[in-house]
Amino acid sequence: MVENAAAPVLRRDRVRLAYTIAVATDAAQFLLGPLGWAGADEVLDVVAMTLLWRVLGFHPLLLPTFLLEFLPLADMLPTWTGCVALVVALRRRQPPTPGDSPIVIDVKAHHVD
Numbered sequence: 654m655v656e657n658a659a660a661p662v663l664r665r666d667r668v669r670l671a672y673t674i675a676v677a678t679d680a681a682q683f684l685l686g687p688l689g690w691a692g693a694d695e696v697l698d699v700v701a702m703t704l705l706w707r708v709l710g711f712h713p714l715l716l717p718t719f720l721l722e723f724l725p726l727a728d729m730l731p732t733w734t735g736c737v738a739l740v741v742a743l744r745r746r747q748p749p750t751p752g753d754s755p756i757v758i759d760v761k762a763h764h765v766d
Contacts, residue, residue: 698723702718712743
């Protein structure tokens with residue numbers, strides 16, 4: 654059951670955390686690639702997908718990135734970092750939903766004699 658289908662508001666700390674997760678995952682996969690540790694890349698991909706989903710909310714670009722990581726040599730590319738950059742850019746271009754804006758109280762000044 655999905656509790657909250659809406660994407661979380663992209664605050665600066667969430668974006669930084671998403672980039673940190675993506676860069677760390679891509680770097681670990683690049684460094685572990687030549688060693689040939691069976692299953693290590695797949696575990697990193699599952700962890701990255703799960704963490705990024707929790708930080709950024711679900712975005713359809715996470716799925717092809719996850720699947721692309723299972724192709725040979727594709728895990729040597731910074732796919733998670735590129736995915737985060739695209740998701741952040743696309744989310745920032747979206748118009749804010751009515752629930753995202755803070756409550757505004759309109760107050761008019763009146764002259765008192």
